Amino acid sequence: MNKKLAIVSTHPIQYYAPVFKLLAQEIEIKIFYTQGDYSLNKFDLGFKQKIEWDLPLLDGYDYTFVENNAKDRGTHHFNGINNPTLITQIKDYQPQAVLVYGWAWKSHLKAIRYFKGRIPVYFRGDSTLFSKTSKWKTLFKPLFLKWVYSHVDLAFYVGKANKAYFKKYGLNEKQLVFAPHAIDNERFSENRAVEVSALREKLGIGNEEVLLLFSGKFDMIKNPDILLDAFLKLDLKNVYLLFVGNGALEEKLKATSEKQKTNNNRIYFMDFQNQTQMPSIYQACDLFCLPSRSETWGLAVNEAMACGKAILVSDQVGCAIDLVKPQVNGDIFKSEDLEDLKNKLLSFVANKSRLVTFGETSKTIIKDWSFERQVMILLQTINV
Structure with a gap:
């Protein structure tokens, strides 16, 4: 296999790892985990405890933990994912396309913007229009999100509510492909x-x-x-x-x-x-x-x-x-x-x-x- 897909994700997740393993059986992929060393980032803020998953999340595919130099590391805020070497590492891998999971972190948004126009940029996210925002955010949000998604070539939506979200913020029907949210x-x-x-x-x-x-x-x-x-x-x-x-x-x-x-x-x-x-x-x-x-x-x-x-x-x-x-x-x-x-x-x-x-x-x-x-x-x- 000489064609490559780079995938950007924050950390090993039980709902994504099996997908990566199946993909790796068909094409060459490499996952760039942006939260940093997995062994140092297992505390779950929502559960308020360290979570050790009892299923293998790193088997069957190529990956790397990209150094994260954020002061407060984690997925709970935009600046919690800051990887100065991410773009260089992806370029060194020489992929034909990049698939990014989520944009709401500094390095993910930067990667989406950088690779737009260089190689196809694919996106995966599950946001909906359900969440409530303040009035000033309501005015600013559409403009900002349309700008974000203008850097995406195609998005894989997880369901109907997610598709409505993508369409509201600038992606058209031809840029949207249904790929169901799934578990084992x-x-x-x-x-x-x-x-x-x-x-x-x-x-x-x-x-x-x-x-x-x-x-x-x-x-x-x-x-x-x-x-x-x-x-x-x-x-x-x-x-x-x-x-x-x-x-x-x-x-x-x-x-x-x-x-x-x-x-x-x-x-x-x-x-x-x-x-x-x-x-x-x-x-x-x-x-x-x-x-x-x-x-x-x-x-x-x-x-x-x-x-x-x-x-x-x-x-x-x-x-x-x-x-x-x-x-x-x-x-x-x-x-x-x-x-x-x-x-x-x-x-x-x-x-x-x-x-x-x-x-x-x-x-x-x-x-x-x-x-x-x-x-x-x-x-x-x-x-x-």
């Missing part, structure tokens, strides 16, 4: 019946009772508070709630649940669980809920669907329009509307057999949202 469907769909039975037994949940699951960061954006509030107010004796994760709201959530003496024996908390444990947890639940105030996509929904689960999400979750079909495999409630959430929860938990049917449909819907399909589209489009 096969691994999540593997039968975990023994582990599922053990977990439900440990929690004291019978086969006819309903387990509602929230998994993710306990923060204001994910909005687990409203799910807890709805659960407590409904007070349904045959329904249990499991929170899996950690984060800034953890103490508040636990304190609130402890105050409710009639409910707290049906509310459970588990710390952050790694990738190999999550399929069993999803499969143990009956309904997965993501009540976010703002969510560009929500790959946890993909994971739950691959596990064959019914889905309830807010209308501010990016994947809702693509993956959640009301009254077919789940439902969508109005973000931050407690009454709407309560009504939809009540409708779901009243009929467990319907949850099973919805879950089977979820598994069918998510089948084509795969790494293999994403890679096939990338290869057909880039054609380096």
